[in-house]
Amino acid sequence: MRRSFFFCLLFALTLAFVMVSSFAPTEGSAKKKKIQSDEQKKTGSQQSGAMRGKEQAAKNAGTATEISPGHADARSAVLMEVSTGTVLFEQNADEPIEPASFTKIATLYLIFEAIKQGRIHLNDEVLISEEAWRTGGSKMFVGIGTRVPLEEIIKGIAVVSGNDACVAAAEHLSGSVDTFVDAMNRKAKELGMTRTRFLNPNGLPAEGQITTARDMATLDMSYLKAFPEALGYHSMREYSYNNVQQNNRNRLLFKDPTIDGLKTGYIAASGYHLSATSKRDGMRLIAVVMGAKSTPIREREALKLLNYGFRHFTLVQPFQEGQAVAKARVWKGLKDEIEIYPGENASFLVQQDQKNLLKWEIHAPSDVTAPIMANQQMGEIVFLLSGQAKRSVALLSREDIPLGSWFKRSWQSVASLHAIDWRWMSTVLGGLSIVVIVFILLPRRKSKRA
Numbered sequence: 001m002r003r004s005f006f007f008c009l010l011f012a013l014t015l016a017f018v019m020v021s022s023f024a025p026t027e028g029s030a031k032k033k034k035i036q037s038d039e040q041k042k043t044g045s046q047q048s049g050a051m052r053g054k055e056q057a058a059k060n061a062g063t064a065t066e067i068s069p070g071h072a073d074a075r076s077a078v079l080m081e082v083s084t085g086t087v088l089f090e091q092n093a094d095e096p097i098e099p100a101s102f103t104k105i106a107t108l109y110l111i112f113e114a115i116k117q118g119r120i121h122l123n124d125e126v127l128i129s130e131e132a133w134r135t136g137g138s139k140m141f142v143g144i145g146t147r148v149p150l151e152e153i154i155k156g157i158a159v160v161s162g163n164d165a166c167v168a169a170a171e172h173l174s175g176s177v178d179t180f181v182d183a184m185n186r187k188a189k190e191l192g193m194t195r196t197r198f199l200n201p202n203g204l205p206a207e208g209q210i211t212t213a214r215d216m217a218t219l220d221m222s223y224l225k226a227f228p229e230a231l232g233y234h235s236m237r238e239y240s241y242n243n244v245q246q247n248n249r250n251r252l253l254f255k256d257p258t259i260d261g262l263k264t265g266y267i268a269a270s271g272y273h274l275s276a277t278s279k280r281d282g283m284r285l286i287a288v289v290m291g292a293k294s295t296p297i298r299e300r301e302a303l304k305l306l307n308y309g310f311r312h313f314t315l316v317q318p319f320q321e322g323q324a325v326a327k328a329r330v331w332k333g334l335k336d337e338i339e340i341y342p343g344e345n346a347s348f349l350v351q352q353d354q355k356n357l358l359k360w361e362i363h364a365p366s367d368v369t370a371p372i373m374a375n376q377q378m379g380e381i382v383f384l385l386s387g388q389a390k391r392s393v394a395l396l397s398r399e400d401i402p403l404g405s406w407f408k409r410s411w412q413s414v415a416s417l418h419a420i421d422w423r424w425m426s427t428v429l430g431g432l433s434i435v436v437i438v439f440i441l442l443p444r445r446k447s448k449r450a
Contacts, residue, residue, distance in 0.1 A: 067312050067351075068089065069305055069308035072091050072301045073292065074271075074289045074290060074298065075092060075270075075271065076091055076092040076093055076095045076097060076289075077089070077091045077092075077287070077288060077289045077290065078093050078213045078216075078217040079305040079306070080220075080285065080288075081283060081284070081285055081309070081349050082224050082225065082284040082285065083225070083347060084315070084347065084349050086349045087217075088285075088308075089308070089309070090213070091213075093212060093213045093214040094195060095213070096210050096212060097213070098203075098209060098210060098211075099198075099209065099210070099211040099265065099270075100203045100265030100267045100270055100273055101203040101265035102203060102216050102219075102265045102273055102290075103265075104161060104201075104203060104263060105220060105223055105262070105275075106187065107170065107180075107202070108154065108158060109187060109219070109223050110180070110184060111157075111169055111173065112229075114173055119173075120173060121150065122149070122150055123150070124149070124150040126148050126150050126153050126168050126169065126172045127147055127168075127171075128143060128144055128146050128147070129167070129168070130144055131167055131171075131177070132144075132167035133164060135164040135166075135204075136163065136204070137163040138161040138163055139160075139165075140155075140156030140162030140164060140239075140241050140246075141162075141241060141244045142156070142162075142241075142242070150169070150172070153165045155233055155236065156241060158230070158233040158236070158263075159239035160247075160248070160249070163202040163203075163204060166200075166201040167202065170201040177200065177201060180201055181198055181199060181200060184198040184201065185198050188215070191222050193211070193215040194215070195210070195211065195214075196211040196212070196219075197209060197210050203265060204267075205267050205269060213290045216275060216290070217288045220286050220288065221286065223262075224261075224277065231260045231277075234263070235253065235260035235261060237254065250262070250263070250274065251295070252299050255303070258278040258279060259276055259277065259278045260277065260278070261276070261277045262277045262286065263275050264298075265290075271291040272294060272295055272297070272298040273288075273289065273298065274287075274288075274289050274302045275287070275302075276289075276302040278306050278310075280310050281315075282317060283310070283314065285305075285309045287301075287303075287305035287309075288302075312351060312352055313349060313351060313352065314349075314350060314355055315348070316347060316348045316349075316355065317346075317347040318346065318347070318360060319346050322341075323341075324339035324340060324341050325364075325381065326339075326362055326364035326379070327339055327340065328368050329366065329367040329368075330368055330369075330370055330372065330401055331367060331368070331369045331370065332369055332404055333369075333372065333402065334402055334404050338368065338372060338399070339398070340378050341395065341398055342381060342393050342394075342396075343375075343377075343393060343395065343396040344393055344394075345393075348360075348383050348390075354385065354386075357385055359383075359385075360382065360384065361381070361384070362379070362381055363380050363395075364378060365378065365379060370401050370402065370403050371403050372397055372401040374398055375396050376397045377396055378395050379394075380392045380395055381393045381395060
C-alpha cells in the first residue's frame with residue numbers, strides 16, 4: 001500500500017512539475033500566441049510604411065495604373081524609386097539596346113567594390129598603358145607611361161566619361177581588359193541583369209554588347225545603394241586634368257539643383273541615353289531614358305519622369321535608419337533585454353493622395369528565452385493600405401545572447417510561476433489529488449474484504 005501511495009504521489013508531482021515548467025517563456029508556439037495577444041493590445045497604435053519591388057507596385061492601389069507621365073520620346077525608359085526598387089513607370093523596358101557609356105557604371109561598380117574590400121585604394125598609382133592612351137572617343141587625356149592616382153581615374157570616368165580612364169582602371173584592377181570584362185558580366189548576372197552582356201569597360205561600339213532600360217535601372221539602383229559616396233563624383237560639374245578642362249556630360253546638373261548624377265551615353269547605333277537621379281524630401285528617384293534623338297530630348301524626358309514621380313508619389317519612412325523599433329525581455333540569458341530591428345529598409349512608397357490611408361503594426365514579443373542568435377527573426381512589421389496588408393518586414397536581433405548561469409536560469413524558472421493561471425492549475429491539481437486518493441483507498445477496501 002505504501003509503495004502504491006509513493007508511486008501515485010511521485011506520478012502526480014512529476015506531472016504537475018511538467019505542467020508548471022511549460023509556463024516558462026519559450027520560443028515557438030507559445031511565443032507566437034504571446035505575439036498575437038500583444039498585437040490585439042497594440043491595434044491602431046502605430047502608423048506608416050513602404051513597398052518594394054516591381055511586383056509590389058501593382059498592389060499599391062492606383063500606383064501607376066491611374067496616373068501616367070505619358071509617352072516618353074525615346075526608345076525605352078524606366079522610372080524607379082531607389083530605396084524600395086519600385087518601378088513607377090516603364091516603356092519598352094526590356095527592349096534590347098546598346099548601352100554606350102552606361103557601361104561605365106558597371107566599371108565604377110567594380111572599382112568601388114574593390115576599394116570597399118581593401119583590394120585597391122584611392123591613392124593607388126595607376127600606370128597608363130599604350131592601349132589605354134590610344135583608346136578613342138571621350139577621354140580624360142591621360143599620358144602614356146604616366147602614373148595617375150586612382151581617385152583621378154574615377155573622376156575621369158564619372159565626370160567626363162573617359163574611355164581611356166576605363167581601360168586604365170580595368171588593367172589596374174584585373175591585369176587585363178578581358179579579365180575585367182568577365183568580372184563585369186559576373187556582376188551583372190549577380191545583380192539580376194538578365195538581358196545584359198558587356199564586351200568592354202567603356203561602352204564603345206562592339207557587336208553583341210547589349211542591355212535594356214530595366215537592366216540599367218537595376219544596375220544604377222544597386223550602385224547607388226551600395227556606394228552612395230559615388231555621387232560626390234557624379235555631381236561634379238566640371239573636371240580638369242592634364243591642363244584640359246571639361247564639363248560634366250550630364251547637363252541636368254546645371255538645370256536642377258536636386259539632380260546629383262548619374263550618367264550619359266551615346267553611340268550612333270543606339271542614340272542618346274541619360275540616367276538622371278534626384279533626391280527630394282527623403283525620396284530618391286532615378287530616370288533611365290535610352291535611345292532619344294538628341295541631347296535636349298533625353299534631358300527633357302528624364303526631367304519629365306523625375307517631376308512626375310516626385311509630384312505623385314511619396315516615401316513614408318516611419319523609422320530612422322538603424323533605429324530599434326521594439327524591445328523584449330530576455331529570460332535565462334546573460335542579458336536581460338534585447339533590442340529588435342527591421343531586417344531591411346522599413347519604408348513605404350505610396351501615392352500622395354493615399355498617404356493618410358497608410359498604417360503599420362509592429363508584431364513583436366514582449367519576452368523571449370535565451371539562447372538568441374544574431375539575425376534571428378523576432379516578429380515583423382506589417383504595412384497596411386486602406387486596411388489591407390501590403391508589405392511585411394521581418395524584425396531581427398542584432399546580437400548573440402547565450403544562456404545565463406545555472407542559478408539565474410533556475411531563479412527565473414521559479415519567478416515565471418507568476419504567469420500561471422492558478423484557477424486552472426488548482427483544477428488540475430485537484431483532479432490529480434482525487435486520482436491519488438482513489439489509488440490509496442482502493443487497496444484498503446480490497447484488504448478489508450479479504
